[in-house]
Amino acid sequence: MTDLMSNDAQQQYRDAVARSLEDPESFWGEAADLITWITRPERALDDADAPFYRWFPGGRLNVCFNALDRHVVHGRADQTALVHDSPVTGTTRSFTYAELLDLVARFAGVLRDLGVVKGDRVVIYMPMVPEAVVAMLACARIGAVHSVVFGGFAPAELAARIEDAEPKVVVSASCGIEPSRVVAYKPMLDEAIERSAHKPDHCVILQREQLHAELGERDLDWKQVMNPDAVAPAACVPVGSTDPLYVLYTSGTTGRPKGIVRDSGGYAVALRWSMTELYGVQPGETWFCGSDVGWVVGHSYIVYAPLLTGATTILYEGKPVGTPDAGAYWRLIREHGVVSAFSAPTAVRAIKKQDPDATLLKDGDLSSLRALFLAGERLDPDTWQWATDHLGVPVVDNWWQTETGWPIAINPVREGEALFGIKPGSPTLPTAGYDVRVLDERGEQVPAGTEGAICLRLPMPPGTLPTLWRDDQRYVDSYLSAFDGYYLSGDGGYVDDEGYVFVMGRTDDVLNVAGHRLSTGSLEEALAGHPAVAECAVIGVHDELKGQVPRALVVLKAGTDPDEAGLQTLRQELVARVRSEVGAVAALRQVDVVDALPKTRSGKILRKTMRQIADGQEAAVPSTIEDVSVLDALTPVLRGGGG
Missing domain, CATH: 3.40.50.12780 (ANL, N-terminal domain)
Known part of the structure; x- marks a missing residue:
């Protein structure tokens, strides 16, 4: 403080x-x-x-x-x-x-x-x-x-x-x-x-x-x-x-x-x-x-x-x-x-x-x-x-x-x-x-x-x-x-013991991983602390065993351009950060490095839409989307399970 x-x-x-x-x-x-x-x-x-x-x-x-x-x-x-x-x-x-x-x-x-x-x-x-x-x-x-x-x-x-x-x-x-x-x-x-x-x-x-x-x-x-x-x-x-x-x-x-x-x-x-x-x-x-x-x-x-x-x-x-x-x-x-x-x-x-x-x-x-x-x-x-x-x-x-x-x-x-x-x-x-x-x-x-x-x-x-x-x-x-x-x-x-409000995301952005409820905000907080990450989003995708598992999409800072080996190291570091700061229960395994995240014109990241695409559902694309081409470019990554 x-x-x-x-x-x-x-x-x-x-x-x-x-x-x-x-x-x-x-x-x-x-x-x-x-x-x-x-x-x-x-x-x-x-x-x-x-x-x-x-x-x-x-x-x-x-x-x-x-x-x-x-x-x-x-x-x-x-x-x-x-x-x-x-x-x-x-x-x-x-x-x-x-x-x-x-x-x-x-x-x-x-x-x-x-x-x-x-x-x-x-x-x-x-x-x-x-x-x-x-x-x-x-x-x-x-x-x-x-x-x-x-x-x-x-x-x-x-x-x-x-x-x-x-x-x-x-x-x-x-x-x-x-x-x-x-x-x-x-x-x-x-x-x-x-x-x-x-x-x-x-x-x-x-x-x-x-x-x-x-x-x-x-x-x-x-x-x-x-x-x-x-x-x-x-x-x-x-x-x-x-x-x-x-x-x-x-x-x-x-x-x-x-x-x-x-x-x-x-x-x-x-x-x-x-x-x-x-x-x-x-x-x-x-x-x-x-x-x-x-x-x-x-x-x-x-x-x-x-x-x-x-x-x-x-x-x-x-x-x-x-x-x-x-x-x-x-x-x-x-x-x-x-x-x-x-x-x-x-x-x-x-x-x-x-x-x-x-x-x-x-x-x-x-x-x-x-x-x-x-x-x-x-x-x-x-x-x-x-x-x-x-x-x-x-x-x-x-x-x-x-x-x-x-x-x-x-x-x-x-x-x-x-x-x-x-x-x-x-x-x-x-x-x-x-x-x-x-x-x-x-x-x-x-x-x-x-x-x-x-x-x-x-x-x-x-x-x-x-x-x-x-x-x-x-x-x-x-x-x-x-x-x-x-x-x-x-x-x-939640509200802490001093009355401070912590807004962790929309209620439909809460992940349910093997019965454990996790907010996207807590996972994104861990990812965003990595020095190479400019911004990120976490979505919960369907999993037969655990109900949902988290999937991370990260945008790197300008000038950060790792090769394939560097990307693999980065993904490992990000998974380790989430495990360390949120816990193994988060079960984050997949991190996709992408060029941009789809957003509304007011800046909200379209987590629900990305989750629907990743789960193979009919995606609800809001009319307020800033640039639909960003979502179009991301769709093969989300549906293909990696990027």
Whole structure:
């Protein structure tokens, strides 16, 4: 463990978390003062219709007003609100709060003039451009519900989301730009609309200079409709605290997509509270989140949390490596004076693979940086150690989900110091409002240090999903039916005797080797500690004798290129590491060295899909896969039993 901050600061935080569970009315009622209400709610929590809990009932507000207008009114008009840093186009643009407000109010006027009213849906299918943020906030301004679909999603997946959300308008762009190619969006959008039973009234298309799209009858050009002479800005429309702000669909392989609903008031309060109290970012400071607005991290920590706080947020159109190199994040921090950054462990692993000695990190002054936060995939101790050694600031794991919208467990940062000692492999302690319990198959709480299903005792705090879009029963069936009174996270792990949470992987990633339950996380932790390994994954494959046996797939660091004899030695060393650190019960025999691991665009490794392929089953390939060619290349290895 690292050195601790003062006992007073720790105790104050522990007391606050305890109060959030014991007296949520008082705790969240005070937190509600952080935002501006049109009608202040009389109470914090309505539990009359449990398990459909509602936060700040009776309250009325506008989330866009809280993100933009109030900062302009209170002296931040000339402060930079948004920086668009785009190495794929070689451009950087900055927008003050006043400038961003002007654009948002005008586009809200465009949507209003197209017939969009409070409660209508707008689907946003765009790359990482400022206009995506403008469209999101414009929807919030007039009370419309936005649903952002990751730019470049295949037509079938986009069609399913259009059909479910039934948008009046779709906002898109002519293209997205990858490091090696331009991706035409308009043909995919046209095909998606053709496939969908629901047809939007209009599509507003941002024409990018890299590729112009041919517009059809329902299509409108962004630049033309945004002409100040063509549209009057729209005012903020009051909405209820419990009214939906957005619907964000989780990936699915079959059937109707699952729409996570986010309410307006609870989300605004939780996000504003978290930005300062958890991430340590103050109004006026610059924050970078290396995600995408198509994912929950992008919604929460590129757009809403920093702007609700009055901070400066960076919208990055690039990659952690390849645009142009593994020093891209360090350049962003240096050039923009970033005080805290947020990314996924897979991004750090990619940087580490390309630049294992962190030579590119030493190219400039990173003294502005106080902390690096990582979430989205389990942060293995080896990656944590590498980042800690080279950055010299707290590297803070945090665990949460699309469904929760903000961290379940995190180590809060105060003035550049982690509040609690860091235990590698743990996102530290549950935060305000989250009553984390580890349960066995019978729903009984297990002793400290014992693995089980990580669950959240109801009610969950503000900002978490109140239900699924138009499907209360599916919400109950998917999350609340396993254990009465609990939300099932789908993650497995344990809580140690000091209350630290250890998330070891999805519950369907647990291996059952001859009756012994082993988490993929523990085996991967042992493998990742080998100096030649950049990243790894462990899957459980069927075995007639033991039920399952583990199989490891490892990617080596750049510059590591052993011959066949060297590979054999490496495999033996990795098997020995697992035997030494996990035990002989793990029974790891097979280690495949591969070029890359298949992942979703948010960085999650597709362990379940690889396991299905290895077992000869029909593989469930999620729509969110980053590069299907990686899986295609790996399939013969998985099916052939070696590589």
